[in-house]
Amino acid sequence: MSEDAVGLAAVTVLAVLEQAYFSLQVIYARRKYSVSPPATTGPPEFERIFRAQANCSEYFPIFITVLWMSGLFFSQGASSVCGLLYLYGRFRYFRGYSQSAQGRLAPLYFSAQVLWVLIGFSCVGVLLAFCRVYLALDLIGRLTEALRLT
Amino acid sequence: MSEDAVGLAAVTVLAVLEQAYFSLQVIYARRKYSVSPPATTGPPEFERIFRAQANCSEYFPIFITVLWMSGLFFSQGASSVCGLLYLYGRFRYFRGYSQSAQGRLAPLYFSAQVLWVLIGFSCVGVLLAFCRVYLALDLIGRLTEALRLT
């Protein structure tokens, strides 16, 4: 598998590095605002950074899952590009949320939209493969034929 | 890989859609009970929905991991069925927890049991594969032979 999924793997490693960067920011914020673990509450500046990282962490497994489903069953190229856009959106979200609760909104919507695109790709790709394998139904072929006849 | 894991992929995509549904419910609850981020505390109705989603998110990566381990090393069919049962249990858990803290218990136990079945499948499947690959020991063959001799 390793050779024909290297684009997905590259995006995945970038996603891990971004997540590591966010975790480091929380550690710095804990020091700066003197919020020692296990506390997770403190000045709003700290809480925003903490929640930004928590939100990104929460979405990380969903992102990785749809990235690979979409990449393996739909298109590696399209999925990798969406993956990069998502990571860029998350970076802007983290920066925006660190500054103000309002600042998180625009990049949050953007990254949510990219995630929906990846979910859509996964659904289409897996549905087509499912029909092919379990129902012996070639939806793409049928559709092409139907379009040719009209 | 994509063709012979399409059952697992279908359950995986369903799991992502369910998780997206839970996230949308938290967004609606934030609006309804006027709890603006980064706050995560508020009226008990909000906190139950928030915790229900947080708990499902926390288990999501574990579920996806055992689903695939069990599906690739034990049986795709059995794992996909367990996966669907788990997702159904999680749906009832989310609905139950939204209504009362008590309401979460029965479906939580159910989904935990299904998860343990998947963990059991993964352990058996990976152990058998491990013995075959690293110890050149065919446990299934040995067992069949032992039973035949008795």
Added chain:
Amino acid sequence: MSEDAVGLAAVTVLAVLEQAYFSLQVIYARRKYSVSPPATTGPPEFERIFRAQANCSEYFPIFITVLWMSGLFFSQGASSVCGLLYLYGRFRYFRGYSQSAQGRLAPLYFSAQVLWVLIGFSCVGVLLAFCRVYLALDLIGRLTEALRLT
């Protein structure tokens, strides 16, 4: 894939079992310190156990992701060994944090270092594969040749 990734699969199953053990500890702590869901705050003893489990859960998907990236693109053996060390570090972290906030530090640094090694392996492995597939550039071959010429 299932046969040539059985080492990674074994570490993955161990990681799931460890995570299940941590979750059970939180359930016992909720009973012991009478902290009923959805509350997540209570006596410091409870909060430390809760945060220890939350922290391990948060890192679980990142760990599984780099374990597999590193194992598939760099070396299964080296990644599996690092994976076992990480799980051992996390076990000591959970035990240490349960006793005192101070007790979490040494094993936390240890497991973070092991995670960085796995991230490094993933970066190297994926970068080499990327150069080979997309740039038709055999970095290892070039390097070996360059060393031979000097």
